[in-house]
Amino acid sequence: MIPIAIPLLEREEADAAREAVLSGWVSQGPQVAAFEREFATLVGAPHACAVSNCTTALHVALIAANIGPGDEVITVSHSFIATANCIRYCGAIPVFVDIDPATYNIDPALAADAITPRTRAIVLVHQMGMPCDLGSLVSLAKRHGLILIEDAACAAGSEIRFNGHWERIGKPHGDIACFSFHPRKVITTGEGGMLTTSNPEFDRKFRLLRQHGMSVPDTVRHGSSQVIFEDYLMVGFNYRMTDIQAAVGRKQLERLPELLSRRRTLASRYAQLLGNLRNLRLPNEPDWARSNWQSYCVGLPERVDQRAVMQSLLDQGIATRRGIMCAHRELVYSNGGPHQDLRQSEHAQDHSILLPIYAQMDEHDQSRVADALRAHL
Known part of the structure; x- marks a missing residue:
């Protein structure tokens, strides 16, 4: 049988997962932090935040951008259903626009036509790893004061020539980019996701939202010589990546x-x-x-x-x-x-x-x- 896809996972990934298991720290911890730093360096982003999958990444991105009930978010129907579902999770309204048939990606001119006074954001999709026309979409979002979120689930490693330079998808061209590490993707952690941004306030919100809104991460609390009581600053979620996954992800980045x-x-x-x-x-x-x-x-x-x-x-x-x-x-x-x-x-x-x-x-x-x-x- 020739399958549609097979992840490339070998001895190095297995050894990395074993080391994480034997370390005694298997939940979100030092491996996740290292994976975030290495991914940020790879794509050229100031901030990278790991989460449990790309669906949770998109959900966190929309919440951090204050997208809420009644807001309209322009996106494509031509995508895995999670793209639209995450907009619905926030009580917002997905407004579907058509694609450019040459690239299977959102048509910037049609996105412009869909803007109304209720539009708050555009969620583009780099479909099947093929980059969108980011130059046009970034300009469109800026002209209308809209948040631009990149569903880059499939696009780890893809590149775009932006302002005359080749740059990785994930370098903040819009406001936030969201990645998947599902086994069908180019690199995998089994399940897993990542958000990148240049906005430190967005990154702060991502980290609160992924861990129940907790003011002090458990890694800090466990490593402190003083007793620390955490606070819960917002309604958050359990959207964390494990250190076992991150250890595998670090080896995948090398590949x-x-x-x-x-x-x-x-x-x-x-x-x-x-x-x-x-x-x-x-x-x-x-x-x-x-x-x-x-x-x-x-x-x-x-x-x-x-x-x-x-x-x-x-x-x-x-x-x-x-x-x-x-x-x-x-x-x-x-x-x-x-x-x-x-x-x-x-x-x-x-x-x-x-x-x-x-x-x-x-x-x-x-x-x-x-x-x-x-x-x-």
């Missing part, structure tokens, strides 16, 4: 250059193998973007049945996934909430598939995938 290089090689080879298939639309990487190729998504010819293609490949031992879901088509968002015409988002869901891509994939298996797709089409 990131190798993982990016391998994925970029695989993406380039897919383009060669599939480039001559008529009406098959390959991913578009703008000249100002460098994807981490978290996923490799191809657009199918119009009259080809998506499910039939996927079943044909599955019958040959090749896993695929349908195009990225659209939240507005799900029952919990089918009540006619505010959104634009989302035909490009719906077309992307119905007429594209994600092909297997992972660092351990060899040329033989990649050729199997390409040959099976070619034979069906």
Whole structure:
């Protein structure tokens, strides 16, 4: 079986997790703090705060930005449902706009059209690791005084040319960026997330919100020679990352250059193998973007049945996934909430598939995938 993805976890990660277990401190502690410092350095952010997953990162980001009941937040329907759910968690209203079909990312012009007096924020998604047009979106948010939050769940290691310089996604271009370390992502801690920002007040709120609003972290309390009584300064959550996860994450950060290089090689080879298939639309990487190729998504010819293609490949031992879901088509968002015409988002869901891509994939298996797709089409 060729799976859609496999995390690259080896002896180094296992040894790091073992050391964390044997240290006696397995909850949020020194490994988490080190992981935060190293991730901040990697992306060029002044602050990085680890949490339990990217959904909690998005929730914390919105609360820290004071998004609340009745506020409108512009985002895409074409994303995993967590993007929209986190807006709902705050009592705010997700306003769905359509995507640019070339990149599967939010269309900045359509985002501009959706702004109303109730709009408080924009949540963009770097879909499948392909960077959004941050230059346009940052300018748009600044012009209208809006908070700009990057759902960078898939984008660890991706880069963008910003003001003439190549910079990592996660360097604060907007206000806050949120990452996932789920096993489908380029680097993983099993579950886990990270927030980056240049705003020290946001970072302070993140750290309170992830740990019940506690004024003194338990690491400080346990290490003090004086008795300390903590206070609870706000209604917070238990959104912490463990030291076991962080120890694995630190090893994954060391692997990131190798993982990016391998994925970029695989993406380039897919383009060669599939480039001559008529009406098959390959991913578009703008000249100002460098994807981490978290996923490799191809657009199918119009009259080809998506499910039939996927079943044909599955019958040959090749896993695929349908195009990225659209939240507005799900029952919990089918009540006619505010959104634009989302035909490009719906077309992307119905007429594209994600092909297997992972660092351990060899040329033989990649050729199997390409040959099976070619034979069906």
